[in-house]
Amino acid sequence: MSEDIARMGQCKGPNRLLDHLRRAWGPFLFMAPATILVLIFFLAPVIIIIGISLTNMSSATGFKNWAWIGLQNYGKIFRNPKSGTIFRNTVFYVLVTLSLFNVGMALVVALLTTHVPRRGGFLFRSLWLLPRITPSVVYIMMWNYIAADAPYGILNRHLLTPLGVKPTNWVPAQPWAFVILTNGFIGASFGMIIFSSAIESIPRDYMIAALVDGCSLWQRIRYVILPMIRWPLLFVTTYQTLSLLTSFEYILLLTDGQFNTEVWSLWAYHRALNNYWGNFQWGFGAALATILVIVGIVMAVVYMRYFQFTELVQEPRIEAL
Amino acid sequence: MIVKLEHVTKKFGDVVAVDDINLETRDGEFVALLGPSGCGKTTTLLMIAGIYRPTEGVIRFGGRVVNRVPPKDRNIGMVFQSYALYPHMTVLENLTFPMRLKKVPRTEMLQRAQQVADMMGIGHLLDRKPGQLSGGQQQRVALGRALVKQPDVLLFDEPLSNLDARLRLSMRAEIKRLQLDLGITSIYVTHDQVEAMTMAERIAVIRDGQLQAFCPPNELYDQPRTLFVASFIGNPPMNFLEVEVVADGDAFKARCPEIEIPVSAERGRAAAGRGKVVMGVRPEDIYLTRDGIAGEVYVVEPLGRDDLVDVRVGDVHFKTLVDPGLGLKIGDQVRFGIRPERVQFFDPRTEHSLLWN
Amino acid sequence: MDETMGVGGRGRAILLLTVLAVLTVPIVVGYLWVIISTFSQRTYGLIPVDANGHPGGLTLRNWSFLWKDAAIWRVTVNTFVLAVGLTVGIVVVSSLAGYALSRISFPGRRPFLATTLVLHAFPSVTLLIAIYFVLRWITHIPVVGRGIPVIGGFGYNTLGGVILVSVALELPLGVWLMKGFFDQVPWDIERAALIDGCSRLRVWWEIMLPLIKPGIAALSIFSFISGWNSFLIPYTFMTSQEKSTIATYLRSLLSDTAPVNYSTVAAVGLFQLIPVMIFFLFTQEYLLNIFSGGVKGGS
Secondary structure, three states: OHHHHHHHHHHHHHHHHHHHHHHHHHHHHHHHHHHHHHHHHHHHHHHHHHHHHOEOOOOOOOOOOOOEOOOHHHHHHHHOHHHHHHHHHHHHHHHHHHHHHHHHHHHHHHHHHOOOOHHHHHHHHHHHHHHHHOOHHHHHHHHHHHHOOOOOOHHHHHHHHHHOOOOOOHHHHOHHHHHHHHHHHHHHHHHHHHHHHHHHOOOHHHHHHHHHOOOOHHHHHHHHHHHHOHHHHHHHHHHHHHHHHHOOHHHHHHOOOOOOOOOHHHHHHHHHOOOOOOOOOHHHHHHHHHHHHHHHHHHHHHHHHHOOHHHHOOOOOOOOO | OOEEEEEEEEEEOOEEEEEEEEEEOOOOOEEEEEOOOOOOHHHHHHHHHOOOOOOEEEEEEOOEEOOOOOHHHOOEEEEOOOOOOOOOOOHHHHHHHHHHHOOOOHHHHHHHHHHHHHHHOOHHHOOOOHHHOOHHHHHHHHHHHHHHOOOOEEEEEOOOOOOOHHHHHHHHHHHHHHHHHHOOEEEEEEOOHHHHHHHOOEEEEEEOOEEEEEEOHHHHHHOOOEHHHHHHOOOOOOEEEEEEEEEEOOEEEEEEOOEEEEEOHHHHHHHOOOOEEEEEEOHHHEEEEEEEEEEEEEEEEEOOOOEEEEEEEOOEEEEEEEOHHHOOOOOOEEEEEEOOOOOEEEOOOOOEEOOOO | OOOOOOOOOHHHHHHHHHHHHHHHHHHHHHHHHHHHHHOEOEEEOOEEEOOOOOEOOEOOHHHHHHHHOHHHHHHHHHHHHHHHHHHHHHHHHHHHHHHHHHHOOOOOHHHHHHHHHHHHOOOHHHHHHHHHHHHHHHHOOOOOOOOEOOOEOOOOOOHHHHHHHHHHHHHHHHHHHHHHHHHOOOHHHHHHHHHHOOOHHHHHHHHHHHHOHHHHHHHHHHHHHHHHHOOHHHHHHOOOHHHOOHHHHHHHHHHOOOOOOHHHHHHHHHHHHHHHHHHHHHHHHHHHHHHHHHHHHHO
């Protein structure tokens, strides 16, 4: 026995080191590309953006002559008269789009497509997925044409003129309506797919039990379906809040922030990277973005907590390497 | 190849799955690890395979410590409950896969695959995919894949549980025959005591991660070392009742409130004077007789060759096997005796046998 | 009786389908217009008209960019390279990382997983400003920055840079999805492969990847479409005309100072949309899966 222990001790030294290396390097090889990309394009940018937000860097100062200015950019944001408006715009845009489309319409379409014959449901779901896979420029042009002034606009030509409404270009006339519609028709598909697969995975027994109990369709939705899909509902709500808050591609293409449709993320983008005057205020824009980044991180962490991260993660059932 | 486990313990976080197991096979032996599901037997097997690493203790293959040897360098073959065939490969590819990894020359590879396939009776299925095979055929392929690499140790993880009853019976015999012919040390995990009893040379009974017994089947049956082993082995299961054993001159009697059962001196002596003990009686050791204990037939379960009869004496029930020809019915009054030299006694606190330690 | 889970008469199905149809009108009308307008001199609403505003005026002239404008083929190739690069990058990197996160126990695995999940929900567009600086910095690295054929390099104003940024920003989603797919492979198969003599890398390549082919297909389709469509990242990080993609080319048609010919723009748009639509028709089931699969992992 003592001899055994001695022998074990012998093979422990170098073996353990080798073993350790293999255990450390094996997974590292798998993880390396992803890790490097995350470091370069997530971690570094977060640090950079916070750093830049503390400087006066702009196309006027260039990359050489800038200076640290502490929290002055944040002070400027709070004093800027536009901040209040843009903040209100952002909240308005997120809340209305989310409730009407990303959750509301998504749920309606999901419920409808799961209660009609399968092929019909599938067709409509595909149609609703179309906007998401359409190039954004084409998609926005389509809406521009729907809203365009007479004689070109579809809305004017086929609906409003016959009703006797005076034609106009409806994007400037009703900018928020169209910002919300364009984003909403894309946003709805995400929730729709998740909700409909959640509804379809409700055990049939519940549905049949509800039928046996004599539930009407409405009662079935209210007392069976909605309670059973409350997790997907919550997930879509939080996830989509975050993505609406920070995405601006379609607003950029539709109004470019004109007609008072500037939202926070677009404001940051305009100030820092893309504006008519070529005066890029990287410091100020970075401060605007930093605020969103902080909101994003906080929400993402809360969201992770809420959705019980630990339960999603199974432990590997192989320990060898 | 001798497989030896020394003080092997496996913890998953705070949960102890395998608790200080010591076990040594002989070369070429067929050993079964038997226990209820979740007892740690599969974990033990996976540690032998190298999939899991022991938290403590040492595993040896023929003297060599293999704790840190990866599975691919252990030269083992394993058969899984789920067959675990590679669904995207044909049967032939499945069979040759282990040899391909070892860079066996192509001609030899094909020859060996063909040989094993013929041995397993799957020669005509070589170009099929696993999805196109029946469960029995898949298990033959899995067995073939384990054998084709000419392993030093064969591991089986409940390989027959997914097969239907008839197939299980024939595969059982086939595996046993094959193992005997090839003489490869085999470790076979099962929760089915019949499987373990019929196939293994020795059975290791595991409960809650602990080794309860490790001995040949007949010993396990006749000399159960713990209450758990006694209750787990045998079908229909052993009857248990709480008794006090008293000496009556040279004779010994097991007494519970309403019944007195004579037991052999040799067995009674070990249990006498210990206060309350647990007595175990196998159903086949209870026989009907004119002048025995009086009871009433409570339930009759026909098993075909025998009737399993539940006889009630006061609050105590005895299950016994009875010739169906007697035509016993519920409510019949019967008298029965118990073979005095066949009873078992256990300490109710430690659950250890009073006879075999 | 219908064959879905609901029970109710044919009448109700028709009612529900009607409601659906009404809700879907804007989508149908919009795409209808795109198709009609590309074959018309101009359109009044959905009606093709000629130069004088009389109905008619059907023409193929809008498609003449296909043979008259050499730029379109250049940007198409660029777009294709971007989409393929993004797809290959995402699939390789996330299937590697997804495998390790799903299957290997190594120190730091849980923090990695938590990071992935947080990034999965993280608003990456907010980082564009900072990424601009990162790309400018990469540009200064010799060769890697701007000396690679086809993609130009990985710096600012190169196709490679845009691919790299796109891969990185889509990575959390990809890793999380791949992890979900790997999670579903039975452990015994991998154990069998290890016992048969595989290293983990070999298991990944020979056993796991073939087994999650549907997942890889779904992720590939998703990435290809998103690369083909991507606008914001190329628009932000590629300034030279000759490197632009279809989406940015389209945008430049719209914002030119000359009066915009919407029919031509629509034709270019449809030209960009057609491959995606064809792709979509054949693979919609995969795509529907990826979205719901992503949630199983994400919720």
